[in-house]
Each structure stands twice: as structure tokens, then as C-alpha cells.
Amino acid sequence: MxxxxxxxxxxxxxxxxxxxxxxxxxxxPDFRGPDGVYRDPDAARMFEIDLFDRDPGFFYSHADALVYGNSETRxxxxxxxxxxxxxxxxxxxxxxxxxxxxxxxxxxxxxxxxxGSAALHHCRRCGAQKTFDEIRALRAGVPGAVPLCEKCGGPFKPDITFFGEAxxxxxxxxxxxxxxxxxxxxxxxxxxxxxxxxxxxxxxxxxxxxxxxxxxxxxxxxxxxxxxxxxxxxxxxxxxxxx
Ligand SMILES: [Zn+2]
Missing domain, CATH: 3.40.50.1220 (TPP-binding domain)
Known part of the structure; x- marks a missing residue:
């Protein structure tokens, strides 16, 4: 060294x-390593943008541990x-x-x-923006809850780059x-x-x-x-x- x-x-x-x-x-948890999240075929699909747009609940039900439980991680x-x-x-x-x-x-x-990162989220429909902490508050600790836009009812998506996105x-x-x-x-x-x-x-x-x-x-x-x-x-x- x-x-x-x-x-x-x-x-x-x-x-x-x-x-x-x-x-x-x-x-x-690592995504691709030997104990990686992607060894769970369900979890591997959580970052597919087509699936998110059909069923944002699928992402949020898998994201609790991986993304939103991490706020205490130092x-x-x-x-x-x-x-x-x-x-x-x-x-x-x-x-x-x-x-x-x-x-x-x-x-x-x-x-x-x-x-990308989950520091910011955007509404898939109108583009409204919220911070990670605002999204956590909106979900109120309910497992799998989809945070919805107050303006248009669309689902918020974290600015993580999903498969199928640039x-x-x-x-x-x-x-x-x-x-x-x-x-x-x-x-x-x-x-x-x-x-x-x-x-x-x-x-x-x-x-x-x-x-x-x-x-x-x-x-x-x-x-x-x-x-x-x-x-x-x-x-x-x-x-x-x-x-
Ligand atoms: Zn909206």
C-alpha cells in the first residue's frame, strides 16, 4: 500500500x-457479487423501467431493505x-x-x-421533485408503499438509473x-x-x-x-x- x-x-x-x-x-448488499442481490431473480427485475411503469409497487416492495432501509447506514x-x-x-x-x-x-x-442515486426522486408523470427524506416521510414506513405525487397522482421514482434508461x-x-x-x-x-x-x-x-x-x-x-x-x-x- x-x-x-x-x-x-x-x-x-x-x-x-x-x-x-x-x-x-x-x-x-452487493448487486452482482457471490451473495449479490441479483441472484434473487425477483430482485434482479426491480430496476427494470418497463416493470416500474406497469407496477411501481413491485420496485417499492423490494426496495425497502436495499434503498430505503439504508438511511441509517453510515x-x-x-x-x-x-x-x-x-x-x-x-x-x-x-x-x-x-x-x-x-x-x-x-x-x-x-x-x-x-x-444515479436515490438522493432525489421525480414524479414519472409531471416531473415534480422530492428529496430522499421527503419520500421517506411520504411512505411513512409502510412496507412496499408507493409514494404518490400530490399534484397529479403519479408515482415517484428515485433518480437511480434503471435498466432501459440512459x-x-x-x-x-x-x-x-x-x-x-x-x-x-x-x-x-x-x-x-x-x-x-x-x-x-x-x-x-x-x-x-x-x-x-x-x-x-x-x-x-x-x-x-x-x-x-x-x-x-x-x-x-x-x-x-x-x-
Ligand atoms: Zn406528478
Whole structure:
């Protein structure tokens, strides 16, 4: 880890790209891992936009544990480590595949949530907007309750990118812009298989940045990385020791 910490200290602009591994450290279930949510075929369909529009209750009945039960989940050691690096001027931005909002809650800025997040919800019919907390209040803790718009009666949907929806353009553009000008890209807890989000580290590599990867398990970009390790907790500890 000293090699990686040293590279972060010497880099001018370091960008971080994070995936599920960063959040599973805080007890949030992974989607695609060995114990992943997607092994439950029902849960795998909860993020299909066609199904949401036919039956929003299907999403909300499955989302209680995964999305709305997480409001008490606190940022984990990696989230905190990235904030510590930011305060030391060593984190220029975080792009994340995670939809749990924990980087934002920890205080990272900017965060490019390239698969969206549940921080905001919009009415599918009229576009009215509500925050996560407003939606929680509207659902009043009733299991599976669909939050309905007071103006038009339409269902609210979280700004998580569902299958069949385009990625949030602004977040993706911001991430690609930073990837194109960073000189160090550090991938944390992503196996880099979900496209097009995984193309962000590749864009950094193509623009001449050095690449480091900390992830349990192989990634398709391992052979391009000057540093490769498995243990995210060890990374977080090494950061806290050095800043
Ligand atoms: Zn509405």
C-alpha cells in the first residue's frame, strides 16, 4: 500500500472510481457479487423501467431493505479515507457506480454518481421533485408503499438509473472530463465489468494517467495497472496513517 500512497502524494490530480466493494464494507448488499442481490431473480427485475411503469409497487416492495432501509447506514472506512484525502488536496473527485449516496453523505465533492442515486426522486408523470427524506416521510414506513405525487397522482421514482434508461448525462460527462485530465486513476472495489461506467478508468488510461486498482477479484484492466491489491480495508488504514 505504501507504493500507492506514495503515488497519490506525488500525483497532481488523482481521481477515484468506486464500486460495490466500497459499500459492502458498510453492510450494504452487493448487486452482482457471490451473495449479490441479483441472484434473487425477483430482485434482479426491480430496476427494470418497463416493470416500474406497469407496477411501481413491485420496485417499492423490494426496495425497502436495499434503498430505503439504508438511511441509517453510515459511510465506511473507504468513504472516510477519500474525504481525508480530499482535505489533504489529494482527491480531485470521485466517480461511483454505487447508488447509496454514501460518498456524498461522507462529504466527498464532487461525486459523479454515474448510475444515479436515490438522493432525489421525480414524479414519472409531471416531473415534480422530492428529496430522499421527503419520500421517506411520504411512505411513512409502510412496507412496499408507493409514494404518490400530490399534484397529479403519479408515482415517484428515485433518480437511480434503471435498466432501459440512459445514464445520467451530467454525471457521466463530469466523470469523463476529470478522467481525461487526471494523472492518477485509482479504482476501488469495482470489478470494472458494468459498461459504460467502467469505461471511465479506461478513458483516464488512454489520456495518459497511471492506473491503480484495489479490488477483491480480477478486473479486465489489471494488466494496465502499476499497482494491484485486494484489500480495501488495508487501503483505508494506509490512507488514515499517512494524512
Ligand atoms: Zn406528478
Amino acid at each position: 505504501e507504493i500507492l500512497i506514495d503515488a497519490i502524494k506525488r500525483a497532481k490530480t488523482t481521481m477515484f472510481f468506486t464500486g460495490a466493494g466500497v459499500s459492502t464494507l458498510c453492510g450494504i 459511510p465506511g472506512p473507504v468513504h472516510e479515507a477519500l474525504v481525508a484525502l480530499q482535505k489533504a488536496g489529494k482527491c480531485a473527485g470521485v466517480a461511483t457506480q454505487n447508488i447509496d449516496g454514501l460518498h456524498e453523505r461522507a462529504g466527498s465533492d464532487p461525486v459523479f454518481a454515474v448510475h 445514464l445520467p448525462e451530467e454525471a457521466f460527462r463530469g466523470a469523463m472530463e476529470l478522467a481525461g485530465r487526471c494523472d492518477l486513476m485509482v479504482v476501488l472495489g469495482s470489478s470494472l465489468v458494468v459498461q459504460p461506467a467502467a469505461s471511465i478508468p479506461l478513458a483516464a488510461l488512454r489520456a495518459g494517467a497511471r492506473l491503480a486498482i484495489v479490488n477483491r477479484g480480477e478486473t479486465p484492466l489489471d494488466r494496465f495497472a502499476f499497482f494491484r491489491a485486494d484489500d480495501l480495508a488495508a487501503f483505508a488504514q494506509a490512507v488514515q496513517r499517512s494524512v
